[in-house]
Amino acid sequence: MSAAAAPAAMGSGKELANPPADGISKLRFSDHSNNLLTVRLYDADANVLKGEFVHPGAVLDCCFHDDSSGFSAGADHTVRRLVFSSAKEDVLGRHDGPVRCVEYSYAAGQVITGSWDKTVKCWDPRGVSGPERTLVGTYTQPERVYSLSLVGNRLVVATAGRHVNIYDLRNMSQPEQKRDSSLKYQTRCVRCFPNGTGYALSSVEGRVSMEFFDLSESAQSKKYAFKCHRKSEAGRDTVYPVNAIAFHPIYGTFATGGCDGFVNVWDGINKKRLYQYSKYTSSIAALSFSKDGHLLAVASSYTYEEGEKSHEPDAIFIRTVNEVEVKPKPKVLAAPQ
Template identity: 65%
Template sequence: MTSVHSLPVLGRELANPPTDGISNLRFSNHSDNLLVSSWDKSVRLYDARANILRGEFMYAGLILDCCFHDDSSRFSASADNKVRSVRSVVIGQVITGSWDKPSKCWDPRGASGQERTLVGTYQQPERLYSLSLVGNRVVVATVGRHVNVYDLRNMSQPEQQKESSLKYQTRCVRCYPNGTGNVLKA
């Protein structure tokens, strides 16, 4: 007699998925919430465990990135010219990176409940594809396989400038959670 063993389910399809390519997805550090940005001009918030769409936010332009600040606030970057073709966002301070080369630091609290406050603008050698933040380190990956490492407390010049060892263009960079290094993906 043979027995049939079922394989564990390693993933599942979400209810109400985006209708176009997914540009990014991020899990909350505080819950089972999942944030999904898409080229269909939407940002969707899911309860991943219950597989429930909790909210959908539509924009005029395609969405390039998203992240959680906490479970009650989230950030997204759109190509609708409201934030100027931003490609990547990370939190701590809100740090945005743009295809027109600068990275910008913002105070997410704003001033007296107004718009977010721009803290600084920092030119990059090329269009920015990805950035990642851990502690006080910001790693920026740009066109031309440039990788710059900054100290958030002094963004005026990179601590390190290097060329990616990858054969192809870097599309994504992520810092190790303990701050000891980073990983690049082509």
């Protein structure tokens, strides 16, 4: 991830000092701590840069293993293991193309990566460095992997061509389900519901779909899609890609970030928008809630949706989250007549 310093807009949150300078690809809070971000490692509470790891190519994704180590994926085709205390790194494995996604599965004890080489790979990080010693398996996908997400033993892989493959990590021999996206346009992000019942999928066309794993008619009747991150002027709709989805770890509500520079918070069950934060100076490239849900990291970074052009400096903001912004509102029942 990366960004460059910019003045903090009123209400944007605390801006992190010493941000990167060439576009932000991902933000991740630690699953064990409420204040750590990587591949530049920040203490978000203290606003201190604690470590920095350099790839030969662009870093496209990152995740934590624990508070002492993590993993990153890059355009140089490598998956890297990062040790924060010593600032050391080594190559865990390689793909035949840029590695777009990386996740650590606590359920399987494995690192899961997705690449534009049209494969997903599983790695055992306990092994000695080197692809022959750490690679658990390679699983061919119908197209380039754009996004993936984990919940428990479930893995959801979203690829180009609007394909979605759903796996059980305990048996990766074939997908548990093969689906097409409910959205008509290219997928940007997929994130599993914290309760493990389904996933949210976003597209370049300002929409998000809510999908459920259960294939029963009653469960599938609950799925829906909604419009977001768009504006209407003079009778014309302008739509913006929805780059990021982040679920609140306590309430199960979720935030979306778009190329319109807005962050919206949604109650997916009651189908309502709970909150919209003040507009940021650039596209929202990534979002991440802290483990306790009290902080939201926001990456304001131009995502080149309009090609090379002059743009505002990139920045990372840490918002303190108020309960009213993320807690679902109780349904109001009509009084009996």
